[in-house]
Amino acid sequence: MKNLLVADNISKSFNGKNIVKPVNFTIQQGSIHVIEGKSGSGKSTLLSMLGGMEKPDRGDIRFNGHSLYRLGDNEQSKIRGTSFGYVFQSFHLIPELTVKENIELPLQFNSRGVEKDRVSEIANRLGIASHLHKRPDFLSGGEQQRVAIARAVIMEPQIIFADEPTGNLDQTTTKTVIELLSNLTSSLNIALVVVTHEQHLFTQPHHLYTMEDGSLKKVRQPHA
Numbered sequence: 530m531k532n533l534l535v536a537d538n539i540s541k542s543f544n545g546k547n548i549v550k551p552v553n554f555t556i557q558q559g560s561i562h563v564i565e566g567k568s569g570s571g572k573s574t575l576l577s578m579l580g581g582m583e584k585p586d587r588g589d590i591r592f593n594g595h596s597l598y599r600l601g602d603n604e605q606s607k608i609r610g611t612s613f614g615y616v617f618q619s620f621h622l623i624p625e626l627t628v629k630e631n632i633e634l635p636l637q638f639n640s641r642g643v644e645k646d647r648v649s650e651i652a653n654r655l656g657i658a659s660h661l662h663k664r665p666d667f668l669s670g671g672e673q674q675r676v677a678i679a680r681a682v683i684m685e686p687q688i689i690f691a692d693e694p695t696g697n698l699d700q701t702t703t704k705t706v707i708e709l710l711s712n713l714t715s716s717l718n719i720a721l722v723v724v725t726h727e728q729h730l731f732t733q734p735h736h737l738y739t740m741e742d743g744s745l746k747k748v749r750q751p752h753a
């Protein structure tokens with residue numbers, strides 16, 4: 530299996546406090562990584578560093594062999610726009626745009642020629658096809674998160690980073706969203722790094738970690 534991203538002893542402090550203690554992390558093509566941990570343990574900070582949004586104080590992150598944070602700003606934003614996808618707890622949809630326009634947003638980076646037809650195909654798979662011309666405010670929380678997932682996969686990125694994607698959803702909707710997210714990434718061979726307390730809902734083999742006071746511990750890995 531190909532290593533997409535390798536983080537080597539990355540760490541981060543804020544105001545003199547070690548928020549993430551040196552962490553090693555390897556993401557292979559199509560692999561699923563689930564991170565649990567108490568509030569304030571440093572999960573979001575770790576995810577932001579892995580996802581190219583927060584430069585570590587120390588250590589190195591190589592993406593496809595290049596030191597991510599040593600690339601120029603343009604190259605870094607190109608990677609964030611085309612190779613990475615993001616899903617957040619609070620959806621982060623743009624209220625002035627329709628569902629369809631929200632899903633199409635990443636296509637502005639479309640140097641790979643992703644077909645616009647893919648919007649309806651992905652919307653179908655996520656069960657939101659009938660909402661394409663509505664504005665996000667008219668959708669339920671679970672529907673809005675499925676729109677955010679569609680937007681995250683539209684470019685067929687190599688890795689999706691999801692930070693508590695079901696944190697604002699009820700139990701039933703949580704189950705649906707985790708299943709859709711993990712099935713979709715598996716079928717498209719996209720790696721997934723997800724911060725969530727819902728690890729029991731993953732049916733695919735996955736790596737499981739807990740974050741405790743800035744230290745990442747591996748709990749379980751998939752059998753070879």
Ligand SMILES: Nc1ncnc2c1ncn2[C@@H]1O[C@H](COP(=O)(O)OP(=O)(O)OP(=O)(O)O)[C@@H](O)[C@H]1O
Pocket residue numbers: 543544548566567568569570571572573574575
């Ligand atoms: N930009 C920042 N400036 C200062 N402190 C920060 C910054 N970002 C995070 N922190 C601090 O780092 C600690 C860990 O934050 P982080 O958001 O990574 O935790 P978390 O595990 O994601 O928590 P939660 O489960 O509540 O989302 C917190 O105490 C937070 O206040």
Ligand SMILES: [Mg+2]
Pocket residue numbers: 572573574692
């Ligand atoms: Mg967090």
